[in-house]
Amino acid sequence: MTITATSLPTSEEQDGTVKYARVGSLELEAGGFLPDVVLAYETWGKLNADASNAVLVEHALTGSTHVARGASDEEGWWEQLVGPGATIDTNRFFVISINIVGGCYGSTGPSSQAPDGKPWGSRFPLVTLRDSTVAEARLADALGIRQWHAVLGGSMGGARALEWAVTFPNRVERCAVISVGAYSTAEQIAFAQAQTLAIRQDPNFNNGDYYHGPAPETGLALARRIAHITYRSALELDLRFGREAQPQEKPLTAAVLGERGRYQVESYLDHQGTKLVRRFDANSYIAITEALMSHDVRRGRGPLKEALSRATAQFFVAAVNSDRLYFPAQSHELAEALPGDVPVHIIEAPIGHDGFLTEIGQLAGQLGAAFFAEDFSRS
Incomplete structure:
Protein backbone atom coordinates (compact mmCIF):
# COMPACT_ATOMS: atom_id res chain seq x y z
CA MET A 1 0.00 0.00 0.00
CA SER A 184 -22.30 8.08 23.82
CA THR A 185 -25.23 7.59 26.18
CA ALA A 186 -28.75 6.51 25.25
CA GLU A 187 -29.93 10.12 25.52
CA GLN A 188 -27.16 11.36 23.24
CA ILE A 189 -28.00 8.66 20.71
CA ALA A 190 -31.68 9.69 20.94
CA PHE A 191 -30.84 13.34 20.18
CA ALA A 192 -28.66 12.19 17.29
CA GLN A 193 -31.35 9.92 15.85
CA ALA A 194 -33.84 12.79 15.79
CA GLN A 195 -31.33 14.84 13.79
CA THR A 196 -30.54 12.17 11.21
CA LEU A 197 -34.23 11.34 10.85
CA ALA A 198 -34.99 15.00 10.13
CA ILE A 199 -32.64 14.79 7.15
CA ARG A 200 -33.82 11.38 5.95
CA GLN A 201 -37.44 12.51 5.95
CA ASP A 202 -36.76 15.56 3.81
CA PRO A 203 -38.60 15.06 0.47
CA ASN A 204 -35.37 15.85 -1.40
CA PHE A 205 -33.21 13.32 0.46
CA ASN A 206 -33.79 10.54 -2.11
CA ASN A 207 -32.17 7.93 0.14
CA GLY A 208 -28.98 9.97 0.06
CA ASP A 209 -28.69 10.16 -3.73
CA TYR A 210 -29.59 13.81 -4.19
CA TYR A 211 -26.39 15.18 -5.74
CA HIS A 212 -27.93 15.77 -9.18
CA GLY A 213 -31.02 17.44 -7.78
CA PRO A 214 -32.12 19.70 -4.93
CA ALA A 215 -30.37 19.01 -1.64
CA PRO A 216 -32.33 18.16 1.54
CA GLU A 217 -31.74 21.62 2.98
CA THR A 218 -34.92 21.73 5.05
CA GLY A 219 -34.04 18.50 6.82
CA LEU A 220 -30.45 19.54 7.42
CA ALA A 221 -31.54 22.89 8.86
CA LEU A 222 -33.99 21.12 11.17
CA ALA A 223 -31.26 18.73 12.30
CA ARG A 224 -29.09 21.71 13.17
CA ARG A 225 -31.90 23.31 15.16
CA ILE A 226 -32.29 20.15 17.24
CA ALA A 227 -28.55 19.92 17.80
CA HIS A 228 -28.11 23.57 18.68
CA ILE A 229 -30.67 23.35 21.47
CA THR A 230 -28.40 20.76 23.11
CA TYR A 231 -25.32 22.91 22.52
CA ARG A 232 -26.68 25.84 24.53
CA SER A 233 -28.01 25.86 28.09
CA ALA A 234 -31.53 26.79 29.17
CA LEU A 235 -30.09 29.73 31.10
CA GLU A 236 -28.24 30.99 28.02
CA LEU A 237 -31.41 30.91 25.91
CA ASP A 238 -33.47 32.55 28.64
CA LEU A 239 -30.96 35.34 29.19
CA ARG A 240 -30.53 36.07 25.48
CA PHE A 241 -34.12 35.70 24.27
CA GLY A 242 -36.59 35.05 27.07
CA ARG A 243 -40.13 35.12 25.69
CA GLU A 244 -39.50 38.09 23.44
CA ALA A 245 -41.04 38.10 19.98
CA GLN A 246 -39.39 39.18 16.78
CA PRO A 247 -40.23 42.79 15.92
CA GLN A 248 -43.54 42.97 14.06
CA GLU A 249 -44.02 39.21 14.45
CA LYS A 250 -46.10 38.96 17.62
CA PRO A 251 -46.96 35.26 18.08
CA LEU A 252 -50.32 35.93 19.78
CA THR A 253 -51.77 38.39 17.27
CA ALA A 254 -52.51 35.95 14.42
CA ALA A 255 -56.03 34.59 14.01
CA VAL A 256 -54.81 31.24 12.63
CA LEU A 257 -51.82 29.06 13.46
CA GLY A 258 -50.28 29.32 10.03
CA GLU A 259 -49.94 33.09 10.28
CA ARG A 260 -48.46 33.48 13.73
CA GLY A 261 -45.16 35.27 14.20
CA ARG A 262 -41.96 34.02 15.79
CA TYR A 263 -40.34 34.28 19.16
CA GLN A 264 -36.76 35.55 19.03
CA VAL A 265 -35.38 32.17 20.02
CA GLU A 266 -37.13 30.64 17.00
CA SER A 267 -35.51 33.19 14.72
CA TYR A 268 -32.14 32.35 16.29
CA LEU A 269 -32.58 28.64 15.59
CA ASP A 270 -33.68 29.41 12.02
CA HIS A 271 -30.47 31.39 11.57
CA GLN A 272 -28.33 28.53 12.89
CA GLY A 273 -29.99 26.10 10.50
CA THR A 274 -29.50 28.39 7.51
CA LYS A 275 -25.81 28.92 8.33
CA LEU A 276 -25.07 25.19 8.40
CA VAL A 277 -26.93 24.51 5.14
CA ARG A 278 -24.60 26.94 3.38
CA ARG A 279 -21.45 25.06 4.39
CA PHE A 280 -22.25 21.41 5.07
CA ASP A 281 -23.38 18.29 3.22
CA ALA A 282 -26.45 16.50 4.60
CA ASN A 283 -25.04 13.02 4.01
CA SER A 284 -21.83 13.97 5.81
CA TYR A 285 -23.92 15.21 8.72
CA ILE A 286 -25.53 11.76 8.91
CA ALA A 287 -22.24 9.90 8.46
CA ILE A 288 -20.40 11.83 11.17
CA THR A 289 -23.36 11.78 13.54
CA GLU A 290 -23.52 8.00 13.14
CA ALA A 291 -19.77 7.86 13.89
CA LEU A 292 -20.34 9.81 17.10
CA MET A 293 -23.25 7.52 18.01
CA SER A 294 -20.77 4.65 17.70
CA HIS A 295 -18.44 6.23 20.27
Whole structure:
Protein backbone atom coordinates (compact mmCIF):
# COMPACT_ATOMS: atom_id res chain seq x y z
CA MET A 1 0.00 0.00 0.00
CA THR A 2 1.38 3.38 -1.03
CA ILE A 3 0.63 6.33 1.22
CA THR A 4 1.29 9.78 -0.18
CA ALA A 5 1.07 13.19 1.45
CA THR A 6 1.91 16.66 0.27
CA SER A 7 5.21 18.04 1.53
CA LEU A 8 5.50 19.56 4.98
CA PRO A 9 5.20 23.36 5.15
CA THR A 10 8.48 25.20 4.72
CA SER A 11 7.35 28.73 5.55
CA GLU A 12 4.92 30.51 7.81
CA GLU A 13 2.79 31.46 4.81
CA GLN A 14 1.82 27.83 4.33
CA ASP A 15 0.29 27.52 7.79
CA GLY A 16 -3.46 26.93 7.75
CA THR A 17 -3.57 25.79 4.13
CA VAL A 18 -5.61 22.68 3.30
CA LYS A 19 -3.48 19.78 2.06
CA TYR A 20 -4.46 16.25 0.99
CA ALA A 21 -3.09 12.76 1.51
CA ARG A 22 -4.10 9.41 0.02
CA VAL A 23 -3.89 6.79 2.76
CA GLY A 24 -4.98 3.69 0.87
CA SER A 25 -7.95 1.39 1.32
CA LEU A 26 -9.76 1.06 4.61
CA GLU A 27 -11.40 -2.09 5.99
CA LEU A 28 -14.10 -0.75 8.27
CA GLU A 29 -15.10 -1.93 11.71
CA ALA A 30 -18.73 -2.53 10.72
CA GLY A 31 -17.76 -4.60 7.68
CA GLY A 32 -17.70 -1.96 4.96
CA PHE A 33 -14.81 -1.01 2.71
CA LEU A 34 -13.42 2.20 1.23
CA PRO A 35 -10.96 1.51 -1.60
CA ASP A 36 -9.07 4.82 -1.75
CA VAL A 37 -9.27 7.16 1.24
CA VAL A 38 -8.18 10.78 1.01
CA LEU A 39 -7.67 12.87 4.15
CA ALA A 40 -7.70 16.66 4.13
CA TYR A 41 -5.62 18.38 6.78
CA GLU A 42 -4.08 21.68 7.81
CA THR A 43 -0.80 22.30 9.63
CA TRP A 44 0.84 25.12 11.58
CA GLY A 45 4.48 25.45 12.59
CA LYS A 46 7.36 23.16 11.66
CA LEU A 47 8.06 19.55 12.53
CA ASN A 48 11.38 19.28 14.34
CA ALA A 49 14.17 16.85 13.44
CA ASP A 50 12.97 13.95 15.56
CA ALA A 51 9.24 14.69 15.04
CA SER A 52 8.75 15.02 18.79
CA ASN A 53 6.82 18.31 18.71
CA ALA A 54 3.74 17.13 16.79
CA VAL A 55 0.30 17.95 18.21
CA LEU A 56 -2.98 16.62 16.78
CA VAL A 57 -6.07 18.78 17.31
CA GLU A 58 -9.32 16.97 16.50
CA HIS A 59 -12.36 18.93 15.31
CA ALA A 60 -15.93 18.54 16.59
CA LEU A 61 -19.02 17.35 14.70
CA THR A 62 -19.45 20.03 12.03
CA GLY A 63 -16.08 21.67 12.59
CA SER A 64 -13.44 22.06 9.93
CA THR A 65 -9.67 21.64 10.09
CA HIS A 66 -9.21 25.40 10.42
CA VAL A 67 -8.11 25.57 14.05
CA ALA A 68 -6.18 28.84 13.72
CA ARG A 69 -5.28 31.58 11.26
CA GLY A 70 -2.63 30.87 8.67
CA ALA A 71 -2.18 31.63 4.98
CA SER A 72 -5.49 33.48 5.07
CA ASP A 73 -6.66 35.70 7.90
CA GLU A 74 -9.78 33.60 8.44
CA GLU A 75 -10.30 33.08 12.16
CA GLY A 76 -9.90 29.55 13.44
CA TRP A 77 -12.17 27.84 15.95
CA TRP A 78 -9.55 27.41 18.70
CA GLU A 79 -7.59 30.64 18.34
CA GLN A 80 -7.56 30.94 22.13
CA LEU A 81 -5.29 27.89 22.31
CA VAL A 82 -3.38 27.60 19.03
CA GLY A 83 -1.07 30.07 17.31
CA PRO A 84 2.23 31.93 17.62
CA GLY A 85 2.80 32.61 21.31
CA ALA A 86 -0.43 30.86 22.32
CA THR A 87 -0.73 27.92 24.74
CA ILE A 88 0.01 25.56 21.86
CA ASP A 89 2.69 27.81 20.48
CA THR A 90 3.12 27.20 16.76
CA ASN A 91 6.62 28.70 16.99
CA ARG A 92 7.52 25.60 19.02
CA PHE A 93 4.96 22.93 18.09
CA PHE A 94 3.88 21.41 14.79
CA VAL A 95 0.09 21.37 14.92
CA ILE A 96 -2.10 19.34 12.58
CA SER A 97 -5.87 19.00 12.27
CA ILE A 98 -7.44 16.31 10.07
CA ASN A 99 -10.91 16.28 8.52
CA ILE A 100 -12.67 13.11 9.66
CA VAL A 101 -13.46 10.33 7.17
CA GLY A 102 -17.06 10.91 6.09
CA GLY A 103 -16.68 14.68 6.24
CA CYS A 104 -17.21 17.29 3.57
CA TYR A 105 -14.13 19.47 4.02
CA GLY A 106 -11.90 17.49 1.69
CA SER A 107 -11.69 14.00 3.21
CA THR A 108 -13.40 11.03 1.58
CA GLY A 109 -17.10 11.24 2.34
CA PRO A 110 -20.54 10.60 0.86
CA SER A 111 -20.18 13.42 -1.68
CA SER A 112 -16.82 12.06 -2.93
CA GLN A 113 -16.57 10.07 -6.12
CA ALA A 114 -16.84 6.30 -5.75
CA PRO A 115 -14.82 4.05 -8.11
CA ASP A 116 -17.58 4.30 -10.71
CA GLY A 117 -17.18 8.07 -10.87
CA LYS A 118 -20.49 8.82 -9.19
CA PRO A 119 -20.89 10.24 -5.68
CA TRP A 120 -20.98 7.61 -2.95
CA GLY A 121 -24.33 8.93 -1.70
CA SER A 122 -26.46 6.14 -0.24
CA ARG A 123 -23.65 3.63 -0.79
CA PHE A 124 -21.25 5.30 1.65
CA PRO A 125 -20.42 2.79 4.41
CA LEU A 126 -20.73 3.21 8.17
CA VAL A 127 -17.48 4.65 9.52
CA THR A 128 -16.74 4.65 13.26
CA LEU A 129 -14.44 6.95 15.20
CA ARG A 130 -12.09 3.99 15.54
CA ASP A 131 -11.96 3.65 11.74
CA SER A 132 -11.11 7.32 11.41
CA THR A 133 -8.29 6.93 13.92
CA VAL A 134 -6.77 4.14 11.84
CA ALA A 135 -6.84 6.36 8.75
CA GLU A 136 -5.26 9.25 10.67
CA ALA A 137 -2.48 6.97 11.90
CA ARG A 138 -1.54 6.31 8.28
CA LEU A 139 -1.32 10.03 7.61
CA ALA A 140 0.90 10.41 10.67
CA ASP A 141 3.13 7.66 9.25
CA ALA A 142 3.35 9.48 5.91
CA LEU A 143 4.42 12.68 7.69
CA GLY A 144 7.05 10.83 9.74
CA ILE A 145 5.22 11.20 13.05
CA ARG A 146 5.60 8.05 15.12
CA GLN A 147 4.34 9.53 18.38
CA TRP A 148 2.22 12.58 19.18
CA HIS A 149 3.43 15.00 21.82
CA ALA A 150 -0.30 15.49 22.47
CA VAL A 151 -3.70 14.69 20.98
CA LEU A 152 -6.62 16.84 22.08
CA GLY A 153 -10.12 17.89 21.16
CA GLY A 154 -13.52 18.92 22.43
CA SER A 155 -16.88 17.19 22.03
CA MET A 156 -16.52 14.70 19.15
CA GLY A 157 -12.92 15.87 18.89
CA GLY A 158 -12.39 14.74 22.47
CA ALA A 159 -13.91 11.36 21.68
CA ARG A 160 -11.50 11.03 18.75
CA ALA A 161 -8.57 11.97 20.98
CA LEU A 162 -9.58 9.33 23.53
CA GLU A 163 -9.88 6.70 20.81
CA TRP A 164 -6.36 7.58 19.64
CA ALA A 165 -4.95 7.09 23.14
CA VAL A 166 -6.58 3.68 23.55
CA THR A 167 -6.18 2.35 19.99
CA PHE A 168 -2.56 3.44 19.64
CA PRO A 169 -1.27 3.80 23.22
CA ASN A 170 2.39 3.86 22.19
CA ARG A 171 1.78 6.76 19.83
CA VAL A 172 0.17 9.24 22.26
CA GLU A 173 2.21 10.84 25.05
CA ARG A 174 -0.52 13.21 26.25
CA CYS A 175 -4.26 13.24 25.66
CA ALA A 176 -6.81 15.97 26.44
CA VAL A 177 -10.47 14.94 26.43
CA ILE A 178 -12.78 17.93 26.73
CA SER A 179 -16.58 18.01 27.03
CA VAL A 180 -17.24 14.37 26.21
CA GLY A 181 -17.45 11.06 28.05
CA ALA A 182 -16.10 7.59 27.42
CA TYR A 183 -19.13 6.63 25.31
CA SER A 184 -22.30 8.08 23.82
CA THR A 185 -25.23 7.59 26.18
CA ALA A 186 -28.75 6.51 25.25
CA GLU A 187 -29.93 10.12 25.52
CA GLN A 188 -27.16 11.36 23.24
CA ILE A 189 -28.00 8.66 20.71
CA ALA A 190 -31.68 9.69 20.94
CA PHE A 191 -30.84 13.34 20.18
CA ALA A 192 -28.66 12.19 17.29
CA GLN A 193 -31.35 9.92 15.85
CA ALA A 194 -33.84 12.79 15.79
CA GLN A 195 -31.33 14.84 13.79
CA THR A 196 -30.54 12.17 11.21
CA LEU A 197 -34.23 11.34 10.85
CA ALA A 198 -34.99 15.00 10.13
CA ILE A 199 -32.64 14.79 7.15
CA ARG A 200 -33.82 11.38 5.95
CA GLN A 201 -37.44 12.51 5.95
CA ASP A 202 -36.76 15.56 3.81
CA PRO A 203 -38.60 15.06 0.47
CA ASN A 204 -35.37 15.85 -1.40
CA PHE A 205 -33.21 13.32 0.46
CA ASN A 206 -33.79 10.54 -2.11
CA ASN A 207 -32.17 7.93 0.14
CA GLY A 208 -28.98 9.97 0.06
CA ASP A 209 -28.69 10.16 -3.73
CA TYR A 210 -29.59 13.81 -4.19
CA TYR A 211 -26.39 15.18 -5.74
CA HIS A 212 -27.93 15.77 -9.18
CA GLY A 213 -31.02 17.44 -7.78
CA PRO A 214 -32.12 19.70 -4.93
CA ALA A 215 -30.37 19.01 -1.64
CA PRO A 216 -32.33 18.16 1.54
CA GLU A 217 -31.74 21.62 2.98
CA THR A 218 -34.92 21.73 5.05
CA GLY A 219 -34.04 18.50 6.82
CA LEU A 220 -30.45 19.54 7.42
CA ALA A 221 -31.54 22.89 8.86
CA LEU A 222 -33.99 21.12 11.17
CA ALA A 223 -31.26 18.73 12.30
CA ARG A 224 -29.09 21.71 13.17
CA ARG A 225 -31.90 23.31 15.16
CA ILE A 226 -32.29 20.15 17.24
CA ALA A 227 -28.55 19.92 17.80
CA HIS A 228 -28.11 23.57 18.68
CA ILE A 229 -30.67 23.35 21.47
CA THR A 230 -28.40 20.76 23.11
CA TYR A 231 -25.32 22.91 22.52
CA ARG A 232 -26.68 25.84 24.53
CA SER A 233 -28.01 25.86 28.09
CA ALA A 234 -31.53 26.79 29.17
CA LEU A 235 -30.09 29.73 31.10
CA GLU A 236 -28.24 30.99 28.02
CA LEU A 237 -31.41 30.91 25.91
CA ASP A 238 -33.47 32.55 28.64
CA LEU A 239 -30.96 35.34 29.19
CA ARG A 240 -30.53 36.07 25.48
CA PHE A 241 -34.12 35.70 24.27
CA GLY A 242 -36.59 35.05 27.07
CA ARG A 243 -40.13 35.12 25.69
CA GLU A 244 -39.50 38.09 23.44
CA ALA A 245 -41.04 38.10 19.98
CA GLN A 246 -39.39 39.18 16.78
CA PRO A 247 -40.23 42.79 15.92
CA GLN A 248 -43.54 42.97 14.06
CA GLU A 249 -44.02 39.21 14.45
CA LYS A 250 -46.10 38.96 17.62
CA PRO A 251 -46.96 35.26 18.08
CA LEU A 252 -50.32 35.93 19.78
CA THR A 253 -51.77 38.39 17.27
CA ALA A 254 -52.51 35.95 14.42
CA ALA A 255 -56.03 34.59 14.01
CA VAL A 256 -54.81 31.24 12.63
CA LEU A 257 -51.82 29.06 13.46
CA GLY A 258 -50.28 29.32 10.03
CA GLU A 259 -49.94 33.09 10.28
CA ARG A 260 -48.46 33.48 13.73
CA GLY A 261 -45.16 35.27 14.20
CA ARG A 262 -41.96 34.02 15.79
CA TYR A 263 -40.34 34.28 19.16
CA GLN A 264 -36.76 35.55 19.03
CA VAL A 265 -35.38 32.17 20.02
CA GLU A 266 -37.13 30.64 17.00
CA SER A 267 -35.51 33.19 14.72
CA TYR A 268 -32.14 32.35 16.29
CA LEU A 269 -32.58 28.64 15.59
CA ASP A 270 -33.68 29.41 12.02
CA HIS A 271 -30.47 31.39 11.57
CA GLN A 272 -28.33 28.53 12.89
CA GLY A 273 -29.99 26.10 10.50
CA THR A 274 -29.50 28.39 7.51
CA LYS A 275 -25.81 28.92 8.33
CA LEU A 276 -25.07 25.19 8.40
CA VAL A 277 -26.93 24.51 5.14
CA ARG A 278 -24.60 26.94 3.38
CA ARG A 279 -21.45 25.06 4.39
CA PHE A 280 -22.25 21.41 5.07
CA ASP A 281 -23.38 18.29 3.22
CA ALA A 282 -26.45 16.50 4.60
CA ASN A 283 -25.04 13.02 4.01
CA SER A 284 -21.83 13.97 5.81
CA TYR A 285 -23.92 15.21 8.72
CA ILE A 286 -25.53 11.76 8.91
CA ALA A 287 -22.24 9.90 8.46
CA ILE A 288 -20.40 11.83 11.17
CA THR A 289 -23.36 11.78 13.54
CA GLU A 290 -23.52 8.00 13.14
CA ALA A 291 -19.77 7.86 13.89
CA LEU A 292 -20.34 9.81 17.10
CA MET A 293 -23.25 7.52 18.01
CA SER A 294 -20.77 4.65 17.70
CA HIS A 295 -18.44 6.23 20.27
CA ASP A 296 -17.75 3.68 22.99
CA VAL A 297 -14.17 3.21 24.07
CA ARG A 298 -15.25 -0.03 25.82
CA ARG A 299 -16.39 -1.78 22.62
CA GLY A 300 -14.55 -5.08 22.32
CA ARG A 301 -12.25 -4.12 25.19
CA GLY A 302 -14.14 -5.07 28.33
CA PRO A 303 -15.41 -2.86 31.19
CA LEU A 304 -14.41 0.80 31.21
CA LYS A 305 -11.40 0.54 33.55
CA GLU A 306 -10.10 -2.47 31.65
CA ALA A 307 -10.53 -0.71 28.30
CA LEU A 308 -8.76 2.41 29.51
CA SER A 309 -5.93 0.46 31.12
CA ARG A 310 -4.50 0.07 27.61
CA ALA A 311 -3.71 3.79 27.52
CA THR A 312 -0.29 5.00 28.65
CA ALA A 313 -0.75 8.73 27.97
CA GLN A 314 -0.87 11.50 30.52
CA PHE A 315 -4.50 12.64 30.54
CA PHE A 316 -6.17 16.02 30.89
CA VAL A 317 -9.96 15.83 31.32
CA ALA A 318 -12.25 18.86 31.31
CA ALA A 319 -15.97 19.65 31.25
CA VAL A 320 -18.25 22.69 30.94
CA ASN A 321 -20.23 23.13 34.15
CA SER A 322 -23.47 24.02 32.31
CA ASP A 323 -23.20 21.32 29.62
CA ARG A 324 -26.50 19.50 29.11
CA LEU A 325 -25.36 17.36 26.18
CA TYR A 326 -22.25 15.79 27.70
CA PHE A 327 -22.86 16.21 31.40
CA PRO A 328 -19.84 16.87 33.65
CA ALA A 329 -20.66 13.61 35.41
CA GLN A 330 -19.52 11.76 32.29
CA SER A 331 -16.14 13.49 32.44
CA HIS A 332 -15.85 12.51 36.11
CA GLU A 333 -16.71 8.90 35.23
CA LEU A 334 -14.00 8.91 32.57
CA ALA A 335 -11.40 10.48 34.86
CA GLU A 336 -12.10 8.02 37.67
CA ALA A 337 -11.68 5.06 35.32
CA LEU A 338 -8.40 6.27 33.82
CA PRO A 339 -5.10 4.95 35.22
CA GLY A 340 -3.65 7.20 37.92
CA ASP A 341 -5.13 10.24 39.59
CA VAL A 342 -6.76 12.37 36.87
CA PRO A 343 -8.59 15.54 37.97
CA VAL A 344 -11.48 17.07 36.04
CA HIS A 345 -10.90 20.69 35.09
CA ILE A 346 -14.05 22.80 34.86
CA ILE A 347 -14.91 25.53 32.37
CA GLU A 348 -17.26 27.90 34.17
CA ALA A 349 -19.66 29.20 31.53
CA PRO A 350 -23.42 29.72 31.37
CA ILE A 351 -23.49 29.03 27.64
CA GLY A 352 -23.67 25.22 27.82
CA HIS A 353 -21.81 22.63 25.73
CA ASP A 354 -20.42 25.22 23.29
CA GLY A 355 -18.31 26.57 26.14
CA PHE A 356 -15.59 24.15 24.98
CA LEU A 357 -15.27 26.50 21.98
CA THR A 358 -16.12 29.95 23.29
CA GLU A 359 -14.48 29.70 26.73
CA ILE A 360 -11.60 27.32 26.06
CA GLY A 361 -9.21 30.09 27.08
CA GLN A 362 -10.11 29.35 30.71
CA LEU A 363 -8.05 26.16 30.41
CA ALA A 364 -5.06 27.78 28.72
CA GLY A 365 -2.91 28.04 31.83
CA GLN A 366 -3.72 24.60 33.20
CA LEU A 367 -3.38 22.88 29.83
CA GLY A 368 -0.20 24.75 29.05
CA ALA A 369 1.44 23.82 32.33
CA ALA A 370 0.41 20.17 31.98
CA PHE A 371 1.21 19.57 28.30
CA PHE A 372 3.04 22.40 26.57
CA ALA A 373 5.78 23.74 28.83
CA GLU A 374 8.45 21.62 27.16
CA ASP A 375 11.19 23.49 25.29
CA PHE A 376 11.84 22.34 21.72
CA SER A 377 14.06 25.26 20.76
CA ARG A 378 17.14 22.99 20.32
CA SER A 379 15.40 20.25 18.36
